[in-house]
Amino acid sequence: MQIKPIKTEQDYQQALKRLEEIFDAKTDTKDGDELEILGILIENYEEEHFPIDSPDPIAAIEFRMDQMGMDQQDLTRIIGSKSRTSDLLNRKRPLSIRQIRLLHKELHIPADVLLKVY
Structure with a gap:
C-alpha cells in the first residue's frame, strides 16, 4: 500500500484492511515501518472523526x-x-x-x- 493521508471513510477502511494484513510485521522492516505509520494515521483519523467524550x-x-x-x-x-x-x-x-x-x-x-x- 502506498502511504497517504486518510481523508475519507474509504481511505480509512483501506488503511484498516492493510493494517490487518501487516499486523504481525517485525520492527525495523519495510512492513514494520508501514505498520507504525499506518497506526499513527488511523489514530489521527479516529480522534478527529470518532472522538470519545469524557463521562459526566x-x-x-x-x-x-x-x-x-x-x-x-x-x-x-x-x-x-x-x-x-x-x-x-x-x-x-x-x-x-x-x-x-x-x-x-x-x-x-x-x-x-x-x-x-x-
Missing part, C-alpha cells in the same frame, strides 16, 4: 465505585452526609469544590472529569 462526573463516580466494590454508604463516608450523597447520585445537587477534592483523593478520579457540568 456522576457516571465516573458510579463507575469507580463499582470498580472498587463500594456502595452508597461507602460514598457517604467520603462525602459526609447521607442526604448529600443521595442528592449527588440523583443529580439534584452539583458537586462542591470540597467534594471534588475528596472524591479526587479517595477515588482517584481526575479532577477535570469531576469539574465537568452535568
Whole structure:
C-alpha cells in the first residue's frame, strides 16, 4: 500500500484492511515501518472523526465505585452526609469544590472529569 493521508471513510477502511494484513510485521522492516505509520494515521483519523467524550462526573463516580466494590454508604463516608450523597447520585445537587477534592483523593478520579457540568 502506498502511504497517504486518510481523508475519507474509504481511505480509512483501506488503511484498516492493510493494517490487518501487516499486523504481525517485525520492527525495523519495510512492513514494520508501514505498520507504525499506518497506526499513527488511523489514530489521527479516529480522534478527529470518532472522538470519545469524557463521562459526566456522576457516571465516573458510579463507575469507580463499582470498580472498587463500594456502595452508597461507602460514598457517604467520603462525602459526609447521607442526604448529600443521595442528592449527588440523583443529580439534584452539583458537586462542591470540597467534594471534588475528596472524591479526587479517595477515588482517584481526575479532577477535570469531576469539574465537568452535568
